[in-house]
Amino acid sequence: MEIFLIMKYEPIAIEEKWQKKWETEKTFKVTEDTAKKKYYLLEMFPYPSGKIHIGHVRNYTIGDVVARYKRMKGFNVLHPMGWDSFGLPAENAAIEHKIHPSKWTNENINHMKKQLKRMGFSYDWDRELSTCEPKYYRWEQLFFIRMYEKGLAYKRRSMVNFCSKCDTVLANEQVESGACWRCGTEVTEKILEQWFFKITAYIDELLEYCDKLPGWPDRVLTMQRNWIGKSYGCEISFPLIDSDKAIKVFTTRQDTIFGATFMLIAAEHPLVMELAKGKNVEKDVQQFVEKVKKQDKLMRTSEYYDKEGLFLESYCQNPVTGKHMPIFATNFVLAEYGTGCVMAVPTHDQRDFEFAQKFNLPMIVVIQPHNKTLNVETMKEAYVEEGILVHSGQFDGMENMKALDAIADYLESIGKGKRTIQYRLRDWGISRQRYWGAPIPMINCAKCGIVPVPEAELPVVLPSDVVLSGAGGSPLAALKIFVETKCPKCGGPASRETDTMDTFVESSWYFDRFCSPHCNTKPGLDRKALDYWMPVDQYIGGIEHAILHLLYSRFYTKMLRDFGIIGVDEPFLNLLTQGMVCKETMKCPEHGYLFPEQGASGKCHICQKDVIIGKTEKMSKSLKNVIDPDYLIKNYGADTARVFCLFAAPPEKDLEWSDQGVDGSFRFLNRTWRIFMDYVDEIKNIAPLTGKEELRDDLKNMRRKTHQTIRKVTIDIEDRFHFNTAISAIMELVNTLYQTPHPANNDKIGLAVIREALETAIILLAPIVPHMTEELWEILGNKTPLSEVGWPMFDKTIASEEEITIVIQINGKLRSRITVAIDEEAESIKAAALADEKIVAMLKGSNVLKVIYVPKKLVNIVVAQ
RNA sequence: GCGAGAGUGGCGGAAUUGGCAGACGCACUGGACUUAGGAUCCAGCCCGCCUAAGCGGAUAGGGGUUCAAAUCCCCUCUCUCGCACCA
Numbered sequence: 001m002e003i004f005l006i007m008k009y010e011p012i013a014i015e016e017k018w019q020k021k022w023e024t025e026k027t028f029k030v031t032e033d034t035a036k037k038k039y040y041l042l043e044m045f046p047y048p049s050g051k052i053h054i055g056h057v058r059n060y061t062i063g064d065v066v067a068r069y070k071r072m073k074g075f076n077v078l079h080p081m082g083w084d085s086f087g088l089p090a091e092n093a094a095i096e097h098k099i100h101p102s103k104w105t106n107e108n109i110n111h112m113k114k115q116l117k118r119m120g121f122s123y124d125w126d127r128e129l130s131t132c133e134p135k136y137y138r139w140e141q142l143f144f145i146r147m148y149e150k151g152l153a154y155k156r157r158s159m160v161n162f163c164s165k166c167d168t169v170l171a172n173e174q175v176e177s178g179a180c181w182r183c184g185t186e187v188t189e190k191i192l193e194q195w196f197f198k199i200t201a202y203i204d205e206l207l208e209y210c211d212k213l214p215g216w217p218d219r220v221l222t223m224q225r226n227w228i229g230k231s232y233g234c235e236i237s238f239p240l241i242d243s244d245k246a247i248k249v250f251t252t253r254q255d256t257i258f259g260a261t262f263m264l265i266a267a268e269h270p271l272v273m274e275l276a277k278g279k280n281v282e283k284d285v286q287q288f289v290e291k292v293k294k295q296d297k298l299m300r301t302s303e304y305y306d307k308e309g310l311f312l313e314s315y316c317q318n319p320v321t322g323k324h325m326p327i328f329a330t331n332f333v334l335a336e337y338g339t340g341c342v343m344a345v346p347t348h349d350q351r352d353f354e355f356a357q358k359f360n361l362p363m364i365v366v367i368q369p370h371n372k373t374l375n376v377e378t379m380k381e382a383y384v385e386e387g388i389l390v391h392s393g394q395f396d397g398m399e400n401m402k403a404l405d406a407i408a409d410y411l412e413s414i415g416k417g418k419r420t421i422q423y424r425l426r427d428w429g430i431s432r433q434r435y436w437g438a439p440i441p442m443i444n445c446a447k448c449g450i451v452p453v454p455e456a457e458l459p460v461v462l463p464s465d466v467v468l469s470g471a472g473g474s475p476l477a478a479l480k481i482f483v484e485t486k487c488p489k490c491g492g493p494a495s496r497e498t499d500t501m502d503t504f505v506e507s508s509w510y511f512d513r514f515c516s517p518h519c520n521t522k523p524g525l526d527r528k529a530l531d532y533w534m535p536v537d538q539y540i541g542g543i544e545h546a547i548l549h550l551l552y553s554r555f556y557t558k559m560l561r562d563f564g565i566i567g568v569d570e571p572f573l574n575l576l577t578q579g580m581v582c583k584e585t586m587k588c589p590e591h592g593y594l595f596p597e598q599g600a601s602g603k604c605h606i607c608q609k610d611v612i613i614g615k616t617e618k619m620s621k622s623l624k625n626v627i628d629p630d631y632l633i634k635n636y637g638a639d640t641a642r643v644f645c646l647f648a649a650p651p652e653k654d655l656e657w658s659d660q661g662v663d664g665s666f667r668f669l670n671r672t673w674r675i676f677m678d679y680v681d682e683i684k685n686i687a688p689l690t691g692k693e694e695l696r697d698d699l700k701n702m703r704r705k706t707h708q709t710i711r712k713v714t715i716d717i718e719d720r721f722h723f724n725t726a727i728s729a730i731m732e733l734v735n736t737l738y739q740t741p742h743p744a745n746n747d748k749i750g751l752a753v754i755r756e757a758l759e760t761a762i763i764l765l766a767p768i769v770p771h772m773t774e775e776l777w778e779i780l781g782n783k784t785p786l787s788e789v790g791w792p793m794f795d796k797t798i799a800s801e802e803e804i805t806i807v808i809q810i811n812g813k814l815r816s817r818i819t820v821a822i823d824e825e826a827e828s829i830k831a832a833a834l835a836d837e838k839i840v841a842m843l844k845g846s847n848v849l850k851v852i853y854v855p856k857k858l859v860n861i862v863v864a865q
Numbered sequence: 866g867c868g869a870g871a872g873u874g875g876c877g878g879a880a881u882u883g884g885c886a887g888a889c890g891c892a893c894u895g896g897a898c899u900u901a902g903g904a905u906c907c908a909g910c911c912c913g914c915c916u917a918a919g920c921g922g923a924u925a926g927g928g929g930u931u932c933a934a935a936u937c938c939c940c941u942c943u944c945u946c947g948c949a950c951c952a
Contacts, residue, residue: 177949222869223947231951251952264952307950337951344952350866351950424951546947647890648877654945656877660891668890674905715881725879728889735889738906807885812933814885852932857884862932 009673011637015771019120027787028122030078032532039075040533041067042511042572044541044549045082048108049089052115054581054619055542057629058645058655062578062721063540064121065646068767069717071122072791078533079122080514082129083109086137086503088166088182091436094468101436102464105132115629119638120770122787127517131506136513137438138459139524140505144441145452146563152198153430155450159336160429162190167473168432169194171502173227173548181548195440195499196427199555203228203423205569206554215574217652220546227547229424234408236417238263238316238343240275241324247271247316250338250422253345254411255403258392259366260343263316263327264309264355266335267292275314275327285310285329292331307332307355318343319416320393326361338422346382347374353382366391367400428552430502435466435475437500445487445494454488455522460496474498507549508556511536511571523565530566539572540651546577576721579654583625585614593624616656627657639769640666646723646768668731669772672761675737676776679754682745684781688756689749692797699753702740706757707799709733710792713764727768733761763792807858808833815842826853833859 022028032038043063046056067079083105090101097104109130116123129136147153161170163180169192174181199206207228210221233252240246247263265272267289276285288310309328316325325343332351333342346356346363356363363376367387374383389395395403395410411417431440439460441453453460463482466475476482476498487494515533516526541549550572557571586594588604588611598604599611619626632641643665649655695703709729716726737757743750759780766773766786777786801822806829808816816838820829830851833839843863850862 219869219946226868226948229948229951233952249952253952332950334951342952349952351952422951424948543946650878653878658877658891661877664890671905719881722879724877725889728879731889805885809884809933812884812931817885850932852884854884854933858933860884860932 007677009670009772011639011669011772012634014775015118015120015638018771018774019117021785022120022122022787023117023125026124026126027785028079029124029126030076032529033076034532036074036076038078038533039067039070039538040078040536041070041538042080042514042536042540044539044545045084045507045510046112047084047087047089048105048112050108050111052112052629054627054629054645054657056116057119057641058581058651059540059542059578060116060119060121061642061645062576062651062723063538064119064642064770065717065723065767066538066540066721067122068770068787069791071787072763072767072789074790078127078514079124080127080129080517081116081121081123081125082127082510082514082517083131084503084507084510085109085130085132086437086500086506088168088434088436091434091468094436100464101468102132105130118633119629119641122770127514129510129513129517131438131503131510132436132462134459134461135520137506139513140438140501140509141441141453141458141460142455142523143509143560143563144501145455145458147197147559148442148452152201152559153195154198155193155195157191157193158196158429159189160192160194161187162192163187166434168434169429171429171504171548172426173428173551192431194429195431195442195497195501196429197505197555199428199552200423200425202555202558203230203425205558206551209554209570213570213573213575216572217575217577220543220550220575220577223546224551227425227551229422231422233420233422234411234417235339235420236319236343236411238319238325241315241317247327247341248339249341249343250420251343252422253348254407254417255389255395255400256345256348256366257318257320257343257407257411258389258395259345259347259364260318260321260325261323261346261362261364262325262344262356264330264333264342264344264352265312265327266333266340267329267331268335269329269340271341272312272329275312276329279313281310281313285312288329292329307351307358309355309359311359319411319414328355328359330355336426337424347376347379348382348384350382350384353379364391428502428555430505431499432502433474433477433498434500435462435468437503438462438506439476440497440499440501442497443485443487443494444497445490445492447492448487448489448494451487451489451494457488462500476500504549504552505556508552509560511539511553512557512560512566523563525560525565527565527567534566535568535570536572538574538576540576540578542580543577550575576651578651579649580618581655581657582616583619583627583657584616585623585625587612587614593622595624596627598624618654619657632662636662636666637771639669639772642768643669643727647727648724650722650724668727668734669769671738672734672765673772673776675734676758676762676779678742679751679758680779683751683755683758686748686751686755688759689752690756692795693749695749695753698740699743699750702736702757703753703798704801705733705736706753706760707794709764710760710794711799714791714794717767723768726764730761730764733757733764737761760792762786763789804856806833806856808836808839809858809860810839810842811862812860815839822856826855829853830859833861 041063043059067077071077085105090105093099093104094101144153161175163170163185165183165185166180170180170187175187179186207230210225213221231252233250234254235248235250237246237248272285272289276282309330312327312329314327316327318325344352346352347365348367365374365376366389367383368374368390369383369385369387386400389398389400389403395406408419439462441458441460443451443453445451463479466479468475483495483498485494485496512525512530516529519526553571560566561569586599588594588609590607590609591604594611602611604611617623617625644662647665648661712729713726716722743754762773762776774786803819804822806818806820807814808818816836818832818836830853846863848861848863852860
């Protein structure tokens, strides 16, 4: 005979029990099953830094709920996890602690894997991958060679962004307002031989598809569009006086060309020295150029900048007015954008205006606003709005926006210009002078030049016996046995490329590899598996990757498509960018930032001084405002941690950490557990109510709530990922269970209603609170695990109210309420409203103008004021 | 400066399409049970007037559209994020 005791909710034991079961039974393993609809859910994989942090917990919890929900909805769900395991921290750890990067990385992976398992995430661990393994990056090397053959990977000497602390080059996308995205060190410029990926080959497609990704947040698409920065304009030639050469400029404002009165050139531009050569100013120009080169980076990060310039004692000619234009070298024209030269129109560009004022240069108004008349003598700033062209020859009287085309045509017809398009996006520099990355599979031969490593010799394995001293320079370059090789072409002595690839290359295709993680035949991706799983249906990760990782991955996808390796245009159908986890900072006036437990009492743990509570900021190690997930799990369990992360805020918003919030989540689970235990003996052998029996009031109410909750939770998860409102709906259901009088133990129908309600609460909670619900489900006597149970359906009639409250307003103000049957006719509701006791009293002597009835909501009576 | 988004009780946040503002939770207050309560259960909880019923006010501030606005439009303020001389 079975005896049921009222058991206490003990999350740790329950969670460990189910996690073990999921692991040994491989519950979440999936294979391609064409009979089922697939759903590929992916969270951004982590860098194995040591331990998981709360940001991971939140990201992966959101993903796990969706994965489990879709599974219950009958989808074949691919939900993988892996490690973005190349990168600098491993190398820095090696220098600091004399531990090999691979050992450090793998130890971290093992630890973090345990932590993720402890959270109960439903990953198919058989698909786990780690990007620092040769079996992963060998394919990346193969792709590299393909890219090289097609001109999509090339080497070029160029000015690069260099971080002295990380001792390596950074891509443009990795520079954040002049500083290194990783360590915050100010970025300097260097000229180096670099490998580039020709992302610009796909620039138009990358831009076009920004309009074809309705499942992405607008914010991210806008950021990508701006980053690509496409602008239409003209390249115009300005002939040099005393020379047969011409200066070419790019402009989007050819409508203002008649107002161009001088020429500006970026100081770094080679033309500057060319023009100054042999002139009186040559020395001064040389000095100026040197000065600008030095100040350049600082200037970009500073808020105030001085517009400086130096006259080159040279002139060019305006191709439409014939007027001579003095030429200046300046510090505020970008050498890398357009042609590095700008035609200056001081009347209609604020920068040019300021410059003209400073150097007392001529100004001509060419756009006249509709409402006032501009006068160059009195103008205080440039006029940058629209208007009518003046002083513009045959174009006078035209709207300036319309003149854009006309003037472009004219310039083309006289051979002085042509329509062009400029982009802000540059090619992706992927060379890194570091050790812990995927080797670039190229060989330099003095005779044959750059030669790819033959495919048969792949992978080029990263050697393990390297010396990491931190002294600077590439550690690989110092390793003779790696560098010295033979040229595959001529057999002569040659040297290997010692740069490694940017780690963003690995993360640009890991989602493809997850589809066939063990494929070891060329090209490492099984087309059949990819065609089944790709694209990713839902991608979830931090907003910080809005440009970098997401743009690179889109590019890589299009490229692999053109190689015939995959069949999709875009990797991620839907994107959810979750907010950051924040917490207040704590500071001791003497000992600086404190960890939460060091200042928990309000006093510093060392000196007992009062703790200063600071701003709420993103959790970070440097501010010490971090919560250790281990601590949370140990005290409350993974289920509570999951509920809290979801309940406190909708996923896309920042989440402010609160200890009380955690208590509240824990209390809710306990409350659910207790009401279940209160009933379990009585309902264990009773089937949940399924028919449409007439029920008495409290039971009818209970049952209605049950079905309403299914409806609400389904919509909240399915359409909006609003888990916070889904959880509150389930809380309401549990509250209703508490409020419903306990049916007598021979009241079979009553208990069947309760069983239906309890069962529903458990099933609806299952994706969010997987361990506790499995346990309760089992205690209820079910043999099939909850993870295999289908998502419940709601009955529309049961969920609908029979009686509804209609609000009565007079002139939009709430005055009374009436209760009517759900199917009551509009006319009789209006009549009832007008007949309502309170309303009659208030309407006395008023003139009713109109009665508006909003079905099932309200009656608004409009009276004369 | 430009671009995008946001602003609702003491707090986190609700309010599918314009239709009862404040769901749910936290904190707080009171009560019950109790040797005890930091457990649990029940109740109260936007602000003002009032014992109460009731009345008035309130979604950053101001104006507008509408029978009706947190929601739509215009202006102002504040905050967050992104880009910052892109010609």
